[in-house]
Amino acid sequence: MAQIGFFLRRLHLFAGRKLYLNMLAMIVMSAFEGIGIYLIVPLLGLIGIFSLDLNQIAILAWMTDGLNRLPEGWKLPLILALYAAIVVGQAFLQRSQSIQNVSIHQGFVRSLRTESYRGLLQANWLFFLSKRRSDFIHILTSEIARVSQGIQLTLRLATSFVFMSIQIVFALIVSVELTVLVIVSGLVLAYVSRKFIRTAKSIGDRTSELSQTYYAGVTEHFNGIKDIKSNRLEQLHYRWFRELCSQMENNLVQFTRLQSTTQFSYRAASVVLIVLFVYTSIKLFRVEPSQLMIIVIIFSRLWPRFTDIQSSSEQIVTNLPAFKNVIAMQRECEESREWQSTASSSRENSLRIEHGMECRHIDFRYDSKQSAYAIHNINLRIPANSMTAIVGKSGAGKSTLIDILIGLIQPERGELLIDGAPLRKDHIAALRGAVSYVSQEPFLFHASIRENLLLVEPDATDEELWEALEITASHEFVSRLPQGLDTVIGDRGARLSGGERQRIVLARAILRRPAILVLDEATSALDNKNEATIQAAIDKLKSRMIIIVVAHRLSTIRNADQVIVLEQGEIIQQGGYTQLSRETKGTFSQLLSYQMESNG
Numbered sequence: 001m002a003q004i005g006f007f008l009r010r011l012h013l014f015a016g017r018k019l020y021l022n023m024l025a026m027i028v029m030s031a032f033e034g035i036g037i038y039l040i041v042p043l044l045g046l047i048g049i050f051s052l053d054l055n056q057i058a059i060l061a062w063m064t065d066g067l068n069r070l071p072e073g074w075k076l077p078l079i080l081a082l083y084a085a086i087v088v089g090q091a092f093l094q095r096s097q098s099i100q101n102v103s104i105h106q107g108f109v110r111s112l113r114t115e116s117y118r119g120l121l122q123a124n125w126l127f128f129l130s131k132r133r134s135d136f137i138h139i140l141t142s143e144i145a146r147v148s149q150g151i152q153l154t155l156r157l158a159t160s161f162v163f164m165s166i167q168i169v170f171a172l173i174v175s176v177e178l179t180v181l182v183i184v185s186g187l188v189l190a191y192v193s194r195k196f197i198r199t200a201k202s203i204g205d206r207t208s209e210l211s212q213t214y215y216a217g218v219t220e221h222f223n224g225i226k227d228i229k230s231n232r233l234e235q236l237h238y239r240w241f242r243e244l245c246s247q248m249e250n251n252l253v254q255f256t257r258l259q260s261t262t263q264f265s266y267r268a269a270s271v272v273l274i275v276l277f278v279y280t281s282i283k284l285f286r287v288e289p290s291q292l293m294i295i296v297i298i299f300s301r302l303w304p305r306f307t308d309i310q311s312s313s314e315q316i317v318t319n320l321p322a323f324k325n326v327i328a329m330q331r332e333c334e335e336s337r338e339w340q341s342t343a344s345s346s347r348e349n350s351l352r353i354e355h356g357m358e359c360r361h362i363d364f365r366y367d368s369k370q371s372a373y374a375i376h377n378i379n380l381r382i383p384a385n386s387m388t389a390i391v392g393k394s395g396a397g398k399s400t401l402i403d404i405l406i407g408l409i410q411p412e413r414g415e416l417l418i419d420g421a422p423l424r425k426d427h428i429a430a431l432r433g434a435v436s437y438v439s440q441e442p443f444l445f446h447a448s449i450r451e452n453l454l455l456v457e458p459d460a461t462d463e464e465l466w467e468a469l470e471i472t473a474s475h476e477f478v479s480r481l482p483q484g485l486d487t488v489i490g491d492r493g494a495r496l497s498g499g500e501r502q503r504i505v506l507a508r509a510i511l512r513r514p515a516i517l518v519l520d521e522a523t524s525a526l527d528n529k530n531e532a533t534i535q536a537a538i539d540k541l542k543s544r545m546i547i548i549v550v551a552h553r554l555s556t557i558r559n560a561d562q563v564i565v566l567e568q569g570e571i572i573q574q575g576g577y578t579q580l581s582r583e584t585k586g587t588f589s590q591l592l593s594y595q596m597e598s599n600g
């Protein structure tokens with residue numbers, strides 16, 4: 001329940017006065033409803049359905065007294081007009097309250113979504129390495145929708161309590177004994193039904209588990225759809241999906257069964273109670289027909305509130321796991337937050353590098369509980385306007401070193417210096433703003449080439465776009481496309497070849513004019529001709545920026561100013577390409593000879 005309190009406090013902070021005004025409107029509405037019901041009685045008296053002794057009920061006596069002072073012909077029109085005014089007033093309030101309710105509620109959900117999303121964007125890279133991406137999608141879609149439903153139900157529960165309290169006051173005025181009897185019956189039934197709440201809680205836990213598995217499975221399947229289709233694994237995945245769907249179905253049916261059982265118990269109990277009331281009122285308390293009528297009306301309005309409270313409570317409890325999940329994710333994001341504002345990643349704040357960068361005695365490991373370091377005792381200087389290549393076998397620590405150099409992860413020991421000054425935490429965003437990173441798997445949107453390029457440089461002219469495309473040997477194939485720059489390239493660029501995708505992403509990286517250009521296996525899919533063109537372009541670019549290249553294909557790094565050879569996280573060789581290739585006993589010349597052999 002602490003979780004509901006957490007979100008209600010947030011709702012209070014978000015909606016403030018609006019929320020309480022809405023609650024007040026609710027109270028006025030129930031008061032109107034109560035008065036409307038009371039007016040029916042004198043109305044029925046006037047029409048002659050009852051012979052009334054209204055003096056028994058204080059409010060009615062007061063109303064009758066007022067009515068009796070009026071001329072005879074005015075009574076009926078006045079009471080009818082009053083009744084109509086109250087009902088219309090109530091309907092009007094109801095309309096405004098419903099609109100207000102939705103606007104508060106939707107506003108709150110929007111703020112919850114944007115807060116969670118911003119929290120995720122501000123979390124550090126290690127946080128993302130430790131999580132499944134599908135869990136974020138699950139929380140941002142399904143779980144926040146359940147929290148939204150839970151909040152709406154909590155507000156409905158609060159409304160039911162307000163309505164119920166006011167109806168109880170009216171009912172107490174009419175008959176203390178019978179009202180107490182209704183309340184006690186309601187409490188007894190709620191006590192008996194408490195096990196339903198426990199069952200609802202476990203169904204809610206299961207709902208969260210199943211939908212998390214669903215999102216994870218579906219995301220993984222579609223990420224690997226090519227493997228699934230190529231290896232004829234469709235049946236296997238279909239069976240898994242069908243099994244999960246039937247578990248989800250059973251879970252929901254189980255919840256509906258629970259809710260229907262509760263509704264049934266409350267309905268059955270209400271009939272039994274009404275029969276008992278009518279009998280005891282007439283036989284034991286000798287209640288007037290008018291009073292009995294009001295009691296029946298009030299009972300029929302009060303009892304559904306009890307049913308409503310029970311039903312809302314069960315539904316709220318099923319949504320509690322979603323509340324927990326959203327809070328947990330927000331807390332974890334908060335603990336892993338790397339900077340305050342998403343705006344700090346903008347280009348205006350990007351860093352300028354005059355002299356170069358330096359790693360001093362840097363150690364890093366992904367898991368502080370394990371003794372092995374991913375990189376260890378790294379000492380390295382990267383001068384401005386130069387090209388550095390990082391090579392090594394798989395798992396040698398190349399990507400980890402790159403992540404340190406671009407400020408994506410921070411060293412456990414040692415420091416990264418920019419122009420001789422240690423990189424401070426508040427400069428990490430600026431360092432990131434100065435980097436263009438191109439990976440082996442190019443990140444393209446399902447949009448046109450132009451939109452994909454303008455993403456990083458919205459004000460770039462067509463001339464600048466074509467220039468970047470020319471540098472990366474893409475202008476020919478782009479101009480051959482039916483819509484040129486405006487050709488839509490499909491999901492993650494699926495309508496282009498691997499090499500074309502890499503060249504577009506490279507063009508985008510260059511368009512940004514970064515201080516540091518990182519090419520992490522970024523040209524692996526290019527043929528020799530295109531690679532040579534890009535090599536020439538990179539050669540020209542290196543007089544303007546730091547270029548760091550990770551490549552398995554060593555021909556890519558022939559023009560590097562320095563080559564760093566990593567093995568098991570340590571630098572084992574460092575120097576110019578030609579110099580290292582001459583060190584015949586070194587790992588670099590071994591790597592070179594393996595590659596020459598494999599190229600035949």
Ligand SMILES: Nc1ncnc2c1ncn2[C@@H]1O[C@H](COP(=O)(O)OP(=O)(O)OP(=O)(O)O)[C@@H](O)[C@H]1O
Pocket residue numbers: 129366367374392393394395396397398399400401
């Ligand atoms: N997220 C992670 N969690 C735990 N260990 C990791 C993680 N990423 C990498 N490692 C480990 O750190 C070491 C260095 O990995 P890294 O990815 O930097 O190597 P690499 O040289 O880039 O390899 P490759 O060429 O195969 O991409 C490896 O032993 C690897 O298993």
